[in-house]
Amino acid sequence: MATTTDSLSTLRSIDPKLAAMLDHEAERQDSTLEFIASENHTSKAVMEATGSWLTNKYAEGYPGKRYYGGCEFHDQVEDLARDRAKELFGCNFANVQPHCGANANIAAFMALLQPGDRVLSLPIAHGGHLSHGLKPNFSGTFFEIHDYMLDAETELLDMDHVRDRALECKPKLIICGFSAYPRVIDFAAFRAIADEVGAYLMADIAHIAGLVASGVHPSPFPHADVVTTTTHKTLRGPRGGLILSNSEDIAKKIDRKVFPGSQGGPLMHVIAAKAQAFGEALDPSFRTYQEQVVANAKAFATGLTNHGFRLCSGGTDNHLLLVDLRNRDAELTGAEVESWLGEAGIVVNKNGIPNDPRPPMITSGLRFGTPATTTRGLREAEMQQVADWIERVVASGGSEASTIREEVRTLCTRFPLPH
Ligand SMILES: *Cc1c(COP(=O)(O)O)cnc(C)c1O
Secondary structure: OOHHHHHHHHHHHHOHHHHHHHHHHHHHHHHOEEOOOOOOOOOHHHHHHHOOHHHHOOOOEEOOEEOOOOOHHHHHHHHHHHHHHHHHHOOOEEEOOOOOHHHHHHHHHHHHOOOOOEEEEOOHHHOOOHHHOOOOOHHHHHOEEEEOOEOOOOOOEOHHHHHHHHHHHOOOEEEEOOOOOOOOOOHHHHHHHHHHHOOEEEEEOOOOHHHHHOOOOOOOOOOOOEEEEEOOOOOOOOOOEEEEEOOHHHHHHHHHHHOOOOOOOOOHHHHHHHHHHHHHHHOHHHHHHHHHHHHHHHHHHHHHHHOOOEEHHHOOOOOEEEEEHHHOOOOOOHHHHHHHHHHHOEEOEEOOOOOOOOOOOOOOEEEEEOHHHHHHOOOHHHHHHHHHHHHHHHHOOOOOHHHHHHHHHHHHHHOOOOO
16 A cells, blocks of 8 residues: 555545545555656645644634634744745745635736736746636736747747837736746846836746745846745645735735635645745755756756757756657657656656647647656656656557556655655
8 A cells, every 4th residue: 555545544444435546546646757847745744734623724814813713823823834935935925825826826916907907928838827818717817918929949038029028018017937938037137127118027936936945046036026836836835825025015915815805714724734845945955855856857858858859948947848749750749648658657748839739638749847756866867767768658659658667666666755
């Protein structure tokens, strides 16, 4: 049985059907290599807090200003989470209540904008996030979205182009921070453009928060007016969101727009887990981990490039890489290779590449990230090994997947999960 199962003893006796599903998932996580760039394996301590009795309590409001009695310990927990978040990111204000990254963005939009205001962002097809203006999302429904694109040749941000677009559409808000961009973001350059057109700057560091917190990627402070993030990607905390700022005025609005603006009661068990995760991230070992995440991504990039795969933008400076499969074989699709790799126990997601001719459910690319496997302890040598497996899977048209599955299983037993 998987190592997490000892915490399910009650559930297993009462509801064996549900417990079996959870056991199977534990076994899947144990025995596969997680290369989805937005995922990670949290510590056992983070899981304990998430699974705690804090789930039983309503704590609408903020510490010292609750709408329910009995919140004295919840106040302590939320204050601890806020203080650690501020220390970690070097800022004056933190709201730890957003249930997820998208919710953090809803509150940030509501704090900075009126419905119908203009927003300038990178579209999802170029590596942006759906909460930055996709039509069916709240952002695309209630705001006037304008976009900037990646350079067609280099697949990099072109700050002259961003500036031209900002001068054209005069946005009230410019968003930077992405879901599939493998390079460093120049926050100061975004700030200069925002200043020139009189826009707010929001940095959504959902993917790179762990790199930022440990100084491995430059900080969006002091440049951004608002910083939003998830807590469960490189930051390695529980599933959740976080909003940061240095402006007292914006901070007040953010608090109002999280609650009562867009959420009800906070998930206090998750906020306790955020406090624990922020504490872990403040430890010097977290920087070592993040440095290894980037070193592993670079080693993996080298391995794939040597096998003839083309990487968008030519490589990576952070935790993720975007592979253009067409270079290897014009017929290959992201959907197909995702499924072959899944059979081999290498879990990834298909992802559109910039100017992808194929639709989002097919795609010509794959996105890989190293945060989760680095948490397990994989290093450069194992990254090379995984790149070799990917080559074998692709070269065999998927037929070697089941053989490789056993090799992946063996590797996984050498690198047990943290819980
Ligand atoms: C993942 C992500 C989010 C949203 O996070 P959820 O917790 O899934 O809502 C927001 N912005 C960016 C850039 C992301 O990558």
